[in-house]
Amino acid sequence: MSGLAELWRSDRVLRLAPAGAAACSALLPVAQVLLAFSYMDNDARTGLWSLAATGAYLPLHLRHVWYAAHARRPPAGVWTFAVMAAVILGATPLAGNMWPRSYAALVVSALLVLPAPWSYLVYVTVAAAAAPIGYALGLPWTSAPWLLFSVLAGSAALLLLVWLPAALTRLRAARELLAQQAVAQERRRLDDDLRRSLGRALESIAARGEQAGRALESVAVHGEQAGCAPKSAPAHGEQAGCAPKSAPAHGEQAGCGKVGGAVPEGLPDELAALADDSRRTLADARQRVRGYRRPSLRAELETAATLLAAAGIETRLELPRGGVPDAIAPQSRAALRATVTRLLRTGAVPSCTITVTSTDGRPRLELRTGEATETIEIPA
């Protein structure tokens, strides 16, 4: 239970982490806008420009952060980054001398969206330009280093917040992959174990049963040839030259076969039934082992096509662009296997086309061999 609770907690952290990263990424630009209105030197227009520019670039920046926190690259990310850069750089002469602080968001987006080494180049260039630009916009030279520091520290903090959930997402994906591999390995182990233990044991039972049946039959036949008890032996002793009816071990007397005369009635049939039962159990065990393995329909169809082609039947596989259902019902799978077996056995078919179609959202499988077409429904 503690393991499950731990898993649930870690999943909840993983779900909340990207939202946290986006919220923190929004916090700094919002603070930047508030400061733009509150600085003594700035007039209302500066604040309004700052507000408008932030309103334009912030959604794009948050989009970059959201995707990166999910360990994915945003679609058309380079273009949205270009728009964001144009807005931030374009607003620089209008939004006040503290506006270069917003370059922190620009460099963060650059690192999240652009491929290396361009992202590093943009990061270094923009961060280095923040202080001179601030100075050129009227910021005292003593404040310029602080501006540079705020861009570097702000961007580092934001990147940390984004990379952490991204790393968690990748870790979860790796964990899932490991779990899948462990399951596959366990299935293989079970398969091997069953084959080695149960399979061999049952094969041995079947072989021994058959052997015993044959031995008893042959003994009975010898007894018969020696003028003794026949195979269906209720009346061995009644035969001429053999032990009288009353004798308990009639075969042992009067020169009859020692074992031949002692064959109990119905034993060969019983042993044959034992061999049949063992064989059936073995088939059941194999079916159970197959239950552990669920090959995909696509893999099964590709193998079927390969087998048919190897048997000299020219085979074409036509699969829909939208993909093939992964799992199919056991009846459909059995029908497919029966058809493939029939085609392999006959071998007289020159060509075969296997097509997966979808009608009204219901996938179906068609096997066309010349004139004949066989359709198999594929309920998932």
Added chain:
Amino acid sequence: MIRVLIAEDMHMIRSALVALLSLEDDMEVVAEIERGDEVLDAALRVRPDVAVLDIDMPGLDGLSAAEQLSARLPGCRTLVLTGLSQPGNLLRALKVHVKGFIVKDAPAQTLTDGIRRIAAGERVIDPELVAAALETGSSPLTARETEVLRAAASGNRVAQIATQLSLSQATVRNYLSNAISKVGGRNRIDAIRISRDAGWL
């Protein structure tokens, strides 16, 4: 009368097969072979209608012997006795024109019926083998990866495999690494075991 050649390395099983087929009125066992590399010579000598081959034999495996027979004696139809543990062998069997592929634990009647049907020109394949082959899937290995893994299975070192196949050692290591990853093995030995079990080697 169907003339049958039997190739099986285990003496007791071979004798049992001969005894079983001798009971049939329409069959005659014309040769008993215990090694795979003796099959072709014997077949060329006695000209059987059907060759019943065990899949695992010393000298040459049953499928390779079947391939030789198909090339040198196309009139002789082959029936291979196999286990269910190597389903990938079915594909190889079909490629080398094996006409019958029967599991060893099938009832005796299946074998005699199978020989008659093969002699009549039909193909006999156990449905269980087809199901097992479809479940296992085709080999994920390329021809070169199979070749390298087979060489490694013979106990050769990387340097020896590289010399045998005229490849660099780095390339051999790459092929081996790809093969291990494709079959889902933990290491080279595991990959060889998995591939053998599936009948891909």
